[in-house]
Structures are given as structure tokens and as C-alpha cells.
Amino acid sequence: MLMIASALVSAFASAGPACDAAYEPPVPGIMPGSTKPSILLGQDIDWPPYAYIAMPPEGELSVAGFGHDVAKGLSEVCDIDVEVTQADWAGCWNSNKIGADAKAGVYHGCMTYTHTYGARNRWMDFSHAILQDNKPGGILTRLVDGVPLVKPNSDLSGKKVVDVDGWAPTADTLDIEPNVCTGQSFTGYTFVAPSGAALNYTNANDQALATLLSGAADVMWVYADHAFTYSCTDRDVDPTWDCELWSGFGTEFAYIQTGIYGHALNGTTLTMSKKGSKLSTIVNPCIDAFLKTESYYNICSKHELTGSCYQNEFFGKIVTEPKPWSLATSEHPEDNCAAGYCSCAA
CATH class of the missing domain: 3.40.190.10 (Periplasmic binding protein-like II)
Incomplete structure (x- = not known):
């Protein structure tokens, strides 16, 4: 019996560090990252150019948009995997409170939400913005x-x-x-x-x-x-x-x-997630780095948002x-x- 007890104690002790090895908050049914963060973000498809369905030749009826392109671009500057899934906006935020899907952790976060004053700020955490405050x-x-x-x-x-x-x-x-x-x-x-x-x-x-x-x-x-x-x-x-x-x-x-403009604390963010998720601590350094790249400029240009994007050395002189x-x-x-x-x- 003493040997069995010792074995159980040893097993639990060796299992302890596994919690420390997590790279992102857990999402049920989603394989976690084994060597780097693996993030699942949700967006709806009815808000062009931020979130829509890509028709050929842009895509094969896939989720698309400014948020999607920035999210996928993060791997250019960070060791990170980001997947984007279709989601209902109501599952993210509904009736002036956190949506049921965001609360249940169906995905890590929702994309392209404005960081507003009021209820949103009490329920949710926000990443850094990927666009200036362009949504009056x-x-x-x-x-x-x-x-x-x-x-x-x-x-x-x-x-x-x-x-x-x-x-x-x-x-x-x-x-x-x-x-x-x-x-x-x-x-x-x-x-x-x-x-x-x-x-x-x-x-x-x-x-x-x-x-x-x-x-x-x-x-x-x-x-x-x-x-x-x-x-x-x-x-x-x-x-x-x-x-x-x-x-x-x-x-x-x-x-x-x-x-x-007084309703917004910040512009359009990449991620909005459940309070306490700490998702922003994972993506913020990547956002900050990506906003300095030529790829960010190309995405802004593709979606005709150069006037709302954060200017970097690749923008040149923008007159809008x-x-x-x-x-x-x-x-x-x-x-x-x-x-x-x-x-x-x-």
C-alpha cells in the first residue's frame, strides 16, 4: 500500500507542470498548441470589409475580412497559430452582456469589436486596436x-x-x-x-x-x-x-x-474575449509587431482602409x-x- 501511495504522489507531482505548459486558455474540443499558442477566433459574415464571405477568386466561400487577414498575418511576426471560424455576433455579445458562446468558451475570442465604454468594458477583455477610432x-x-x-x-x-x-x-x-x-x-x-x-x-x-x-x-x-x-x-x-x-x-x-466618437475607448480591436481570459497578453505583442509591417499596409490597402489604419513606413503620404x-x-x-x-x- 505504501508503494502504491508513493506512486500516486509521484504521478500527481509529475502531472503538475502540465498546467504551466499551456500556451493559451483551453477551448473544449480544440487541440491546444503543443509548442506555441493555437488561437481560435470567431467572426460573423455580414459586415464588409471587416467580416464577410470571400467569393471566388478571393476565396472559396470562406470567412474573410480585414480582421481575418490581420489575424492570419500574426504568424509572420510571432510563433503562433491562428484559426478563424464563422460565428454569430450574438454569441459574442448580446443584450448588452457577454454572449453565450463567448461565455462558454466556444472560441478564444471574437474579432473586430469596438472597445466601448459601459457594459462591454465590464464584461469583456480587449486586445490592442488594429484600426484607429474610425467608427463614430x-x-x-x-x-x-x-x-x-x-x-x-x-x-x-x-x-x-x-x-x-x-x-x-x-x-x-x-x-x-x-x-x-x-x-x-x-x-x-x-x-x-x-x-x-x-x-x-x-x-x-x-x-x-x-x-x-x-x-x-x-x-x-x-x-x-x-x-x-x-x-x-x-x-x-x-x-x-x-x-x-x-x-x-x-x-x-x-x-x-x-x-x-465619445462611446469608444479605442478603435476596432482584433480580439474581444471573456473577462480574465488573458488572451490579450498573447496577441498584443504580435499585433504591435505586425502593425509595423508591409503586410499590414497591404491588408489596409486591399480593404480600402488606409486612412483608418495605423501608419507605418510603408504607407507613404496618405491624403484622404x-x-x-x-x-x-x-x-x-x-x-x-x-x-x-x-x-x-x-
């Missing part, structure tokens, strides 16, 4: 005979607001944003959730816009560039959203607020015209609602 918030409203239903200088008192569930800018950050026309805080508004016919859509952005257009909401809190992103006119996209619904930009609905969604509402010309971006005087 905006507020959409319906147009009635070309005139916005809710005026740009409104403080939203008594108005119903619909948010895009699972997406930034998150609902709670509207509390800390000023009206860019008046400088005053938004107050006295009520958030409403999509319901009824809006739920016939499966895309969260479609659901929110359908809620606005139905009259169930007065305004929609959303990225200021999202109406452009979901435009299917004169753009090479493979939409997973309803193109017809978004075709009313500038005729049925328009922005009354753009260029709102400001996009309309990056401008504050006060900077838009008058009578601009038909272009989708109303001025403060509208």
Missing part, C-alpha cells in the same frame, strides 16, 4: 417629405430609440454622448426593442431599421457609416442583409447626428477626404438630408 456613432430618423421627423437639435426627450442589439455603439453609451449640434446631453428617451414584423428579419441591423421605418421607434442609435456599409448600390458586396430595406437612405430615412459619417452634423451643408446626412439646420 450616429442617429437615424425617418424623413417626411424630405424633412427629418426628429430634428437634429432635439435632446430626444419623449422619443423612442431603437438600438442594434449586439452591435456598437451600445445602448448605454447614448447616456454619455452630447448632441453635436447643441452640446447638450440626450435625456428623457426610452429604448424600445424590435417586435412584430421587424422580427421577420434575422439581421439585427435590419430588425432595428424596420422598427424605425414602421414608426415603432422615432430614432435609431447606430454606427454613422452603417447606411453606407449596407448600401448595395454600385458596390461589390455579397449581402446578408436586406438591400431593399436600406435603399431608402436619403429618401425614407437619414442621419440627424453623425461624427459622435473626410467621409460624411466622420463629420459632425454641424459640418454638413444645408439641405443635405437627400444625401442621407442632415445638417443642424434641417
Whole structure:
């Protein structure tokens, strides 16, 4: 018996260092790295150029996007393996809290999330950014005979607001944003959730816009560039959203607020993961090194994001015209609602 006990003690002792040898947090059903970190990251496919399906010749219906390309590029500067899988955004972040898949550790992290103030920062850990803060918030409203239903200088008192569930800018950050026309805080508004016919859509952005257009909401809190992103006119996209619904930009609905940046702590990050995962400690040195490479420049150029990327020696002199969604509402010309971006005087 004494010999057996000694053998068991020896076995447990020799097994102890195995925990120290782990290169990444464990993910059920995924082979861990044996000599280097092996990371699995998730992305959805409905947010070009950040996350989409690669059609031939770019790819064979594979997951693709700016985030994917940067993630795969990390092996150029680090001894690391990164795989990217399709995932539902709702599995990463949903209803203003961590998504079920991220909480359960189905993958190590989710890609291309904006590091925002508020709930996200309480639930999640974020890596360093791979793009500058290029995702301003905006507020959409319906147009009635070309005139916005809710005026740009409104403080939203008594108005119903619909948010895009699972997406930034998150609902709670509207509390800390000023009206860019008046400088005053938004107050006295009520958030409403999509319901009824809006739920016939499966895309969260479609659901929110359908809620606005139905009259169930007065305004929609959303990225200021999202109406452009979901435009299917004169753009090479493979939409997973309803193109017809978004075709009313500038005729049925328009922005009354753009260029709102206060919701973000940082720009678009490579990874968002469960609090305490320490995934960022693995990928951050690799991100920092990769952002200095020519490959990073090539990825930025491929996805037409050079103006939002972190400049390095390979960029040369980049001169870009400001996009309309990056401008504050006060900077838009008058009578601009038909272009989708109303001025403060509208």
C-alpha cells in the first residue's frame, strides 16, 4: 500500500507542470498548441470589409475580412497559430452582456469589436486596436417629405430609440454622448426593442431599421457609416442583409447626428474575449509587431482602409477626404438630408 501511495504522489507531482505548459486558455474540443499558442477566433459574415464571405477568386466561400487577414498575418511576426471560424455576433455579445458562446468558451475570442465604454468594458477583455477610432456613432430618423421627423437639435426627450442589439455603439453609451449640434446631453428617451414584423428579419441591423421605418421607434442609435456599409448600390458586396430595406437612405430615412466618437475607448480591436481570459497578453505583442509591417499596409490597402489604419513606413503620404459619417452634423451643408446626412439646420 505504501508503494502504491508513493506512486500516486509521484504521478500527481509529475502531472503538475502540465498546467504551466499551456500556451493559451483551453477551448473544449480544440487541440491546444503543443509548442506555441493555437488561437481560435470567431467572426460573423455580414459586415464588409471587416467580416464577410470571400467569393471566388478571393476565396472559396470562406470567412474573410480585414480582421481575418490581420489575424492570419500574426504568424509572420510571432510563433503562433491562428484559426478563424464563422460565428454569430450574438454569441459574442448580446443584450448588452457577454454572449453565450463567448461565455462558454466556444472560441478564444471574437474579432473586430469596438472597445466601448459601459457594459462591454465590464464584461469583456480587449486586445490592442488594429484600426484607429474610425467608427463614430450616429442617429437615424425617418424623413417626411424630405424633412427629418426628429430634428437634429432635439435632446430626444419623449422619443423612442431603437438600438442594434449586439452591435456598437451600445445602448448605454447614448447616456454619455452630447448632441453635436447643441452640446447638450440626450435625456428623457426610452429604448424600445424590435417586435412584430421587424422580427421577420434575422439581421439585427435590419430588425432595428424596420422598427424605425414602421414608426415603432422615432430614432435609431447606430454606427454613422452603417447606411453606407449596407448600401448595395454600385458596390461589390455579397449581402446578408436586406438591400431593399436600406435603399431608402436619403429618401425614407437619414442621419440627424453623425461624427459622435465619445462611446469608444479605442478603435476596432482584433480580439474581444471573456473577462480574465488573458488572451490579450498573447496577441498584443504580435499585433504591435505586425502593425509595423508591409503586410499590414497591404491588408489596409486591399480593404480600402488606409486612412483608418495605423501608419507605418510603408504607407507613404496618405491624403484622404473626410467621409460624411466622420463629420459632425454641424459640418454638413444645408439641405443635405437627400444625401442621407442632415445638417443642424434641417
